[in-house]
Amino acid sequence: xxxxxxxxxxxxxxxxxxxxxxxxxxxxxxxxxxxxxxxxxxxxxxxxxxxxxxxxxxxxxxxxxxxxxxxxxxxxxxxxxxxxxxxxxxxxxxxxxxxxxxxxxxxxxxxxxxxxxxxxxxxxxxxxxxxxxxxxxxxxxxxxxxxxxxxxxxxxxxxxxxxxxxxxxxxxxxxxxxxxxxxxxxxxxxxxxxxxxxxxxxxxxxxxxxxxxxxxxxxxxxxxxxxxxxxxxxxxxxxxxxxxxxxxxxxxxxxxxxxxxxxxxxxxxxxxxxxxxxxxxxxxxxxxxxxxxxxxxxxxxxxxxxxxxxxxxxxxxxxxxxxxxxxxxxxxxxxxxxxxxxxxxxxxxxxxxxxxxxxxxxxxxxxxxxxxxxxxxxxxxxxxxxxxxxxxxxxxxxxxxxxxxxxxxxxxxxxxxxxxxxxxxxxxxxxxxxxxxxxxxxxxxxxxxxxxxxxxxxxxxxxxxxxxxxxxxxxxxxxxxxxxxxxxxxxxxxxxxxxxxxxxxxxxxxxxxx
Amino acid sequence: xxxxxxxxxxxxxxxxxxxxxxxxxxxxxxxxxxxxxxxxxxxxxxxxxxxxxxxxxxxxxxxxxxxxxxxxxxxxxxxxxxxxxxxxxxxxxxxxxxxxxxxxxxxxxxxxxxxxxxxxxxxxxxxxxxxxxxxxxxxxxxxxxxxxxxxxxxxxxxxxxxxxxxxxxxxxxxxxxxxxxxxxxxxxxxxxxxxxxxxxxxxxxxxxxxxxxxxxxxxxxxxxxxxxxxxxxxxxxxxxxxxxxxxxxxxxxxxxxxxxxxxxxxxxxxxxxxxxxxxxxxxxxxxxxxxxxxxxxxxxxxxxxxxxxxxxxxxxxxxxxxxxxxxxxxxxxxxxxxxxxxxxxxxxxxxxxxxxxxxxxxxxxxxxxxxxxxxxxxxxxxxxxxxxxxxxxxxxxxxxxxxxxxxxxxxxxxxxxxxxxxxxxxxxxxxxxxxxxxxxxxxxxxx
Numbered sequence: 001x002x003x004x005x006x007x008x009x010x011x012x013x014x015x016x017x018x019x020x021x022x023x024x025x026x027x028x029x030x031x032x033x034x035x036x037x038x039x040x041x042x043x044x045x046x047x048x049x050x051x052x053x054x055x056x057x058x059x060x061x062x063x064x065x066x067x068x069x070x071x072x073x074x075x076x077x078x079x080x081x082x083x084x085x086x087x088x089x090x091x092x093x094x095x096x097x098x099x100x101x102x103x104x105x106x107x108x109x110x111x112x113x114x115x116x117x118x119x120x121x122x123x124x125x126x127x128x129x130x131x132x133x134x135x136x137x138x139x140x141x142x143x144x145x146x147x148x149x150x151x152x153x154x155x156x157x158x159x160x161x162x163x164x165x166x167x168x169x170x171x172x173x174x175x176x177x178x179x180x181x182x183x184x185x186x187x188x189x190x191x192x193x194x195x196x197x198x199x200x201x202x203x204x205x206x207x208x209x210x211x212x213x214x215x216x217x218x219x220x221x222x223x224x225x226x227x228x229x230x231x232x233x234x235x236x237x238x239x240x241x242x243x244x245x246x247x248x249x250x251x252x253x254x255x256x257x258x259x260x261x262x263x264x265x266x267x268x269x270x271x272x273x274x275x276x277x278x279x280x281x282x283x284x285x286x287x288x289x290x291x292x293x294x295x296x297x298x299x300x301x302x303x304x305x306x307x308x309x310x311x312x313x314x315x316x317x318x319x320x321x322x323x324x325x326x327x328x329x330x331x332x333x334x335x336x337x338x339x340x341x342x343x344x345x346x347x348x349x350x351x352x353x354x355x356x357x358x359x360x361x362x363x364x365x366x367x368x369x370x371x372x373x374x375x376x377x378x379x380x381x382x383x384x385x386x387x388x389x390x391x392x393x394x395x396x397x398x399x400x401x402x403x404x405x406x407x408x409x410x411x412x413x414x415x416x417x418x419x420x421x422x423x424x425x426x427x428x429x430x431x432x433x434x435x436x437x438x439x440x441x442x443x444x445x446x447x448x449x450x451x452x453x454x455x456x457x458x459x460x461x462x463x464x465x466x467x468x469x470x471x472x473x474x475x476x477x478x479x480x481x482x483x484x485x486x487x488x489x490x491x492x493x494x495x496x497x498x499x500x501x502x503x504x505x506x507x508x509x510x511x512x513x514x
Numbered sequence: 515x516x517x518x519x520x521x522x523x524x525x526x527x528x529x530x531x532x533x534x535x536x537x538x539x540x541x542x543x544x545x546x547x548x549x550x551x552x553x554x555x556x557x558x559x560x561x562x563x564x565x566x567x568x569x570x571x572x573x574x575x576x577x578x579x580x581x582x583x584x585x586x587x588x589x590x591x592x593x594x595x596x597x598x599x600x601x602x603x604x605x606x607x608x609x610x611x612x613x614x615x616x617x618x619x620x621x622x623x624x625x626x627x628x629x630x631x632x633x634x635x636x637x638x639x640x641x642x643x644x645x646x647x648x649x650x651x652x653x654x655x656x657x658x659x660x661x662x663x664x665x666x667x668x669x670x671x672x673x674x675x676x677x678x679x680x681x682x683x684x685x686x687x688x689x690x691x692x693x694x695x696x697x698x699x700x701x702x703x704x705x706x707x708x709x710x711x712x713x714x715x716x717x718x719x720x721x722x723x724x725x726x727x728x729x730x731x732x733x734x735x736x737x738x739x740x741x742x743x744x745x746x747x748x749x750x751x752x753x754x755x756x757x758x759x760x761x762x763x764x765x766x767x768x769x770x771x772x773x774x775x776x777x778x779x780x781x782x783x784x785x786x787x788x789x790x791x792x793x794x795x796x797x798x799x800x801x802x803x804x805x806x807x808x809x810x811x812x813x814x815x816x817x818x819x820x821x822x823x824x825x826x827x828x829x830x831x832x833x834x835x836x837x838x839x840x841x842x843x844x845x846x847x848x849x850x851x852x853x854x855x856x857x858x859x860x861x862x863x864x865x866x867x868x869x870x871x872x873x874x875x876x877x878x879x880x881x882x883x884x885x886x887x888x889x890x891x892x893x894x895x896x897x898x899x900x901x902x903x904x905x906x907x908x909x910x911x912x913x914x915x916x917x918x919x920x921x922x923x924x925x926x927x928x929x930x931x932x933x934x935x936x937x938x939x940x941x942x943x944x945x946x947x948x949x950x951x952x953x954x955x956x957x958x959x960x961x
Contacts, residue, residue, distance in 0.1 A: 006830065007822070010813035023816075030816075034629055034855050043861035045596055047942070050871035057870065058892035060723075060730035060760050067636045070858015073598055080626075080852060084607035087614075087622035091606030097615075104517055105610050108562050114600075114781075117573025122586050123785030124921050125577065126913045132575030133784045139572075146554055158648035158786065159841040161828070169690050199828035199838035203659075204690040208833045246543035276554050278544045293841075301603075301845025302623035303613035303645070303805065305787030321686070337928060345686030349589055349651035349679035349774075350785025362569055368559035371515040373550075377537050378520050381528055384540055388532040402532070402540045429619055440829075457519035458528065490618040493813035497617075500810035500822040504799065506642045507632040 007497035008422065011484060028491055031082045035508045038069025044076050067510075086491040087302070088434045094456055094464055098406040098437035098449025099194070099242060101272050101294035103379075106366065109298070109359035118358045123350035127334050133354060134325045134332035140361045141325070144290060144311060147372070149281030152317035154310045155324070156352035160269060163289025163308025164200040164236075166321060166347050170287055170312060171234045171263045172204055173319040173344035184233035184262070190219045192243060192441045197236040197267060206233060213443055217243040217398045217408075221252035228260040238267035239283070240274065242441040244383065244406035244449065245398065254284025263287065263316065271295045272453075273380055273405035276373030286313040292353070296360035307356035318342040323351050378454035379405040382461055386450055389465040393472040397444045405453070411446025417475050419483050421446040424475060426494065429487035431467050515559050579782060579918065583948035583955075585876070587896045587939025588726070588921040589650065589677050589752045590785065591777040594943055599779050599852045603845055613805075613844070617820040618812070623844065624819035627807035630851040637757050637854075638749075638771040639764020640793035644804035646847040647790030647839070650774025651680045654720065654750055655687040656803045656837055657770045657792065658695075661718035661746045663801045663836065668693040669715045671745075673708060673736075674701030675725025677752060678926040684720065700923075700930045702889060702898060704729035709739035716743055718770075722750040723760070727889065727923075727937060728896035730760050737767035746770060753777040754791065754850070755941075756894045758866030763793075770794045778857075779849030789843035789850055800826060803837030865942060869895040872949075873940040879953045880938070883960065889935070896939040898923070901960070905936045908959055915955040 023030045055061070071079060088095070095102035113119060121133050141153045154170070157163040168187075175184050187201035190211045198208045211227050214220050224235065235257050239247045247253065257264045266280055266288040272295040280288050292298050292307040300306075312320055322343050323336045334351070367375060380403075387396060387407035395413040411421045425435035425448070437449040452461060474482060487493065520528075525537070534540060541549065560568070579592045586592075603609065607622055614620030614627075627645040634643035647653040658670045670688065672681050672695055681697055688695045696716075698706050704727070708719055719740045723731035737747040749763030751773035763771035776788040794802055800823065808822035828835040857865060873895040880899060881888045887900040901908055905922035912919040920938035923930070940949075 006825075031625065033625070033632075035632060038855070038858060040859045043858045043864075044598070044856035045861045045865070047861060047864040047868055049864070050868050053871045053874050055870065056874050056877070056890075056892050057730065057759060057894065060732065060892060062757070062759055062761050062765075064765070066758070066762075066859045066862065068633060068854060068857075068859040068862060070861055071855050073596070073856065076852065076856050077598060077602065079855070080602045080608075081605070083622040083625055084602075084605045085622065086619070086625075087607035087611045088616070088619040089607045090610040095610075095612065097612055100612055102610075102612055106517060108565060110604060110609075112566065112569045112573075113783075115570060115573040116578035116580060117570075117576045119781040119783055120578040120580050120592070121576045121784045122579050122584070122592065122782045122918070123590055124586055124588050124925065125579070125918060126910055128910065129577035129913055129918070130784065132572045135572050135575060143556065146556055158652065159839075161838045161840045162648060162652070165838060169686070172690060195828040195830070195832050195835070196838050196840050198833035199831070199835040202833035202835075203838050205692050246541075248543045248545075251545055251548060274541075274544070277541055277550055278548050279550065282548050299609045299845070300612045302608055302611045302620075302626070302848065303844035304841040305648070305789075305843045305846055306841040307787075336925070345689065346679060346682040347652075347686070348649055348683060348786075349677065350649075353786040354784035355781075355787050358569070362565055365557070365560050365565045365568060366517070366562070367515065369553040369556040371518070371559040372556075373553060374515060374518055377540075378518055378525075380540050381520070381525060381532075381537060384532045384534075385528045402534070402542070404540075404543075425616075426618070429616065434619065435616055454518055454520075458524040460519075487618050491621050492618040492816065492818050495617050495812050495818050495820050496810045497820050497822065500808040500820050501825070504806075504823060505809035506628075506799065506806055506822075507635050508628070 007501045009496050009498040010494040029082050031079060033508050034071060034079060035069055038071050040069055042070040042072055044071055044073040093433060094452060094460055095434045096436045096450045096452055098451040099269060101451060101453060103297050103453035104455035105297055105299040106363065109362040112362045113355050113358045131332055134334060136357055136361060137325050138332060140357045143364050144309060147275055148288065148311040149279030150311035151314040152312045152320055154312060154320040156321060156347045157308040157310055158348055158353055159304065159306035160289055160291040160308045161196040161200060162347065163310045164196055167265050167287035167289055167310045168200055168204055169344050170316045170319040171265060174316055175233050177342060184231055186231045187233055188227050188235040190237060192241055192443045193236060193238055194242060194267060194269065201236060217245045218248055221249040221256055224253045225256045228256060232260060232262045234263040234265050236265045236267060238269060240270040240404040243408050244403040246404055250283050269294060270405060273376055275376045277376055286316050292356050292360040296363045298356045298359040305353060305356065307353035319344045321345055321347050375454045382452040382454065382456055383407045385461060386452055386465060390468055393469055406449055406451035408444060409448045410444045414475060418480055419475050421448055423483035424471065426486040427471055427483045429490050582916050582918050583951040584918045585920050585938050585940055585952060586918050588937050589774060590782055591753050591939065591941055592782055592943050593777055593941055595779060595853065596856050598856060599849050602852055603849050608848055614821060621819060624807050626848055626851060628809065628819045630847050631807060633851060633854050634791050634793050637754060638793040639762030640771050641796040642799050643793035644802055644806050646842040647792050647804055648843060649786065649788040649790045650752055650772065651683045653772040653790030653792045654680045655683045657748045657772045658684050658718060658720060660770065660801050660803060661748060662693060664798060665717045665744065665746060667715055667717035670695045670717055671711045671719045672697045673721040674698040674706050675704055675727060676720055676722045676750060677726045700927055700932060702727050702932065704731055708736045712739055712743050712745055714743055716745040718746040718748050720748045720750060724756055724894050724896065727898040728893040729890050730892055730894060733766035733768060748772065755866050755869055758862040759870055759894055775850045779853035780846050787843060787846050789846035801836060803839055805842050868942045872944050873897065876940045876949050879949055883957050895941060896937060899936045899938055900934050901936060903960065904933050911959045912955050917952050917955045919952060
């Protein structure tokens with residue numbers, strides 16, 4: 001997904017890969033699908049046959065065999081290890097995806113999450129036997145409250161977008177409780193917002209009214225005032241925003257929103273820039289989700305699992321979903337039903353992403369108040385270092401203005417080169433780098449959003465900067481081939497995404513005999 | 515701080531290149547009166563050893579399932595996970611990579627997802643599956659919304675055998691999107707008349723098999739009744755291993771199959787992270803939520819994989835997307851897929867058989883205790899007990915004796931008149947000693 005998910009197709013003519021007998025090239029190996037190498041009778045797990053017994057399956061027993069080929073243990077390990085080597089990873093290099101926050105994943109957190117007292121605890125065990133689990137949830141919730149300055153936190157949402165949904169549901173419940181459910185039907189969303197924001201608002205029946213960002217990349221209180229009306233339920237604003245800028249007028253925006261009787265949802269995807277520097281609660285936020293997989297570094301795992309607890313103001317706290325943990329003297333109680341309260345309901349079975357809570361709490365304890373602030377500062381420092389070091393060769397849409405944790409460039413500087421942001425990104429792959437986020441945010445043409453995080457050494461940043469400068473100079477000098485054919489040295493050349501979308505093949509099927 | 519590579523002199527040099535006097539200058543956009551001066555009111559940084567010590571202490575305050583005779587399921591199952599699984603998912607290239615947006619350097623994740631989709635489709639007997647959802651309950655809610663899009667109706671019928679928390683998730687979602695649900699009363703014996711609840715406004719019928727109380731169900735009649743009225747059948751399961759022994763949703767004519775995948779490859783984790791399985795008929799694919807990996811070729815003509823059909827998704831469609839979902843459960847899906855690859859059809863069948871055998875033996879022994887009744891004539895690895903004492907009380911008493919005896923139904927369904935019911939599960943991890951301990955403890959508690 002390169003041009004914001006719109007399928008692309010390689011522009012250069014097909015170049016056959018250099019032929020070898022195996023089609024492998026050195027450490028770069030081709031790997032068949034398990035369905036092509038596995039056998040229906042092969043297995044990598046020895047299971048003893050049970051003693052004879054009387055089946056109780058009745059008429060429900062499966063008749064047909066399942067088409068699931070198995071592999072023995074050595075074959076399985078080889079298959080997945082070989083596949084893994086075709087992946088880029090943060091452990092192997094800087095992963096500068098803006099807004100995704102690919103920071104170091106401490107292995108201590110993996111070790112802790114696997115302690116039997118966390119990993120081997122059932123969600124419906126008697127609560128008296130799961131006090132440590134509840135204590136973990138309470139400790140993380142308290143830490144999040146301290147950092148956000150908010151009044152309550154709903155812990156169960158399973159990812160950022162799920163957290164958005166939770167926060168917006170709390171807002172909807174509060175508005176319904178005020179008897180204004182029928183009249184407040186609109187949610188304001190800046191045009192710079194992440195796609196999940198309008199999708200979330202629309203999912204629960206709101207119509208979306210767009211608010212334009214100003215020339216400085218910020219949403220102004222004036223623009224928000226102009227869009228506010230008695231039909232507005234809430235605004236969804238990302239801060240720091242998707243351009244990597246702090247919303248300077250956020251306090252005024254909050255005030256205007258509250259005066260109009262609406263709620264302020266803050267997308268906390270970029271909270272990692274300001275932990276220990278400012279508290280969303282002090283800025284007038286009513287609800288904000290926190291991506292534990294970004295700010296608190298739970299591993300992204302190739303696309304999840306995430307975790308998206310939502311901090312709530314006192315105005316929304318009563319509507320928080322079940323379950324929640326309540327301290328009653330020395331014991332912790334798990335409230336699993338609304339019990340006559342105003343809770344809007346339930347987001348998921350059980351209690352949220354406990355495995356992620358453990359990792360996030362471990363990350364927070366390791367950093368402490370001093371380390372968390374330092375991490376925010378280093379993330380912002382590193383992003384500005386990149387911005388200041390590339391500003392003279394690439395074009396930044398907001399000039400010399402300092403950014404927060406990510407540096408944004410546009411494609412004006414590529415104008416006369418015949419090259420695109422996508423070409424530039426693909427050339428980075430040949431240099432051994434994962435590209436930055438491209439074509440997002442949508443309001444900046446040909447956007448390149450670079451988020452180095454606090455995890456990079458100065459030497460790593462310097463090499464990255466020198467590489468991008470070298471590429472930029474080559475692009476401007478007209479070395480089109482280097483870009484348009486890129487990547488050449490990756491496990492794959494550019495993919496025909498158009499074909500994937502037009503003739504979808506979404507699973508393996510047995511080849512038909514010719 | 516061991517995770518932060520920059521030192522003081524490097525920070526100074528970087529500030530100088532940027533051209534600002536100090537770090538605060540970079541935070542100047544935050545209104546001065548809203549800035550934190552000093553530190554948050556939290557403890558300072560700790561060494562790895564100190565954190566490990568603190569967290570281990572907390573972990574010690576919960577009972578690990580593996581340290582007791584353990585018979586609790588109800589949507590999450592304790593399995594023996596081959597050591598290979600956890601080793602492989604901790605490889606840096608899987609653990610610390612992002613969603614595969616740059617397919618040229620993410621073929622590992624993409625091929626895994628393509629294989630996962632194929633496995634889930636085969637397991638459920640459906641034609642296509644997505645790259646996973648958050649968990650079974652949210653997959654169930656998304657399936658309901660998908661049925662609404664497909665049928666352009668908005669009234670879902672929910673079986674009384676559906677996991678109560680799954681039903682709560684659907685109810686919350688339905689209320690919020692302005693749809694209606696008809697929730698049938700708790701159905702202990704799988705005797706409800708679903709067909710009667712279906713009318714011409716019905717979008718879908720959501721039925722779990724085996725149901726929350728452990729009853730396998732023939733979904734074909736419900737599917738036929740739904741189809742006769744233009745509605746869809748959504749089949750739900752909470753343990754993927756059950757599909758190694760029981761008829762699949764596809765065989766029983768389901769339109770959408772959703773389930774919890776935790777029972778393969780994933781630990782209990784007090785409820786998360788898990789993974790939702792989501793499969794359907796090929797004709798419905800463009801209304802399916804979630805990520806999809808598809809096959810294509812690269813510029814050199816080699817088979818390759820890429821995320822596809824993203825014109826359904828929020829980052830393109832914004833408010834017109836099929837779902838607001840962005841993340842899936844990639845690493846949990848990988849664990850599921852590796853476990854299933856290790857098992858293969860043969861291993862899955864044997865694993866299912868051992869689960870069933872252990873449950874049958876346990877049921878036979880518990881049923882022999884006076885005044886204790888096993889409700890289900892048929893079951894896979896989970897069944898419901900009726901006891902002469904309130905179940906919640908009994909489960910606590912068993913816990914004090916070191917036995918985790920199951921789920922008192924009243925915990926999830928208070929006031930449903932099922933206060934004497936316990937949902938009991940058995941997996942391959944249970945031994946004869948575990949069963950003996952349970953039977954003895956239960957008999958003691960009832961004496």
